[in-house]
Amino acid sequence: MTLAESVRASGRRLTLQRQLVLEAVQRARHHVTADEIARRVRSRFPAIGPSTVYRNLQALDELGLVTHTHLDDRVTRWHRADRHPHGHLVCRVCGEETEIRPAVLEAMAKRLRDEHHFEPDLAHSAIVGVCRRCRDVPSS
């Protein structure tokens, strides 16, 4: 199924803006914010508004083409959905961000599935806490 087909199959339309937003996310090496995407899209299509970018990110998310992650600030980070999944540890003291292997998430997910019949998406939000360095140096 082509991109156009899968977009239309969901009752949506394939607009130029939607294609440009998707391309911008796919081309980005790491996680990008909506504002960064908007700036990149505007370089080729200057009239695009911020709300169009947000709405398209949400639509592409529902289509399974992109996903987003919440680190500990208020900004949402977007990335393509076909990358290997991974979790994030964020230190609330120094702000350090570490990626963790999916195997660790999977082990934690199993317990929630077994005990709560809940299918968690542990990559959706970063796990906030205190990293090794900041824990070893209490500094208080």
Added chain:
Amino acid sequence: MTLAESVRASGRRLTLQRQLVLEAVQRARHHVTADEIARRVRSRFPAIGPSTVYRNLQALDELGLVTHTHLDDRVTRWHRADRHPHGHLVCRVCGEETEIRPAVLEAMAKRLRDEHHFEPDLAHSAIVGVCRRCRDVPSS
């Protein structure tokens, strides 16, 4: 150490606004938003501004008197810090919120401590996923 003493010990001052914000959080039965706190405080102190409420919540958080949690919406929920800790499961389909026992969090936390030397605060953000009901009825 009294409240006044512990506030002053951190180089802070005990203002009327700060006391009212703390009382409002302590009196709330469940998690409350900053806006709900602001409305309650304004009933006795109408001139208080929103930013004062936010700043005081942050100060009280740093003092260890209140804490906050992020569910899957855009608003922060506040509650007193001396309650038993618990985690949250939030269904991204139907929005259902479930509390989970600290023991489950503790088991997950152990792995992050052991493998990453990271002390996680798993109650800080809700775990987003799909609940039993929405998983059993794919509806797609």
Added chain:
DNA sequence: GAGCCTATCGCGAATGGTCGCAATAGCCTT
């Protein structure tokens, strides 16, 4: 109790993100 230092206040602007609306434009049908 008065004076001083500065934490805190209220205000207004800014930020990241969402929403309602009228105008535009995909895409299906003919």
Added chain:
DNA sequence: AAGGCTATTGCGACCATTCGCGATAGGCTC
């Protein structure tokens, strides 16, 4: 190729939250 239905757009207002500023007021010292 034209017409019509409606998803989507750009816009502006709004929401939750933060920040910079000059004014106010805790609380320490004398």
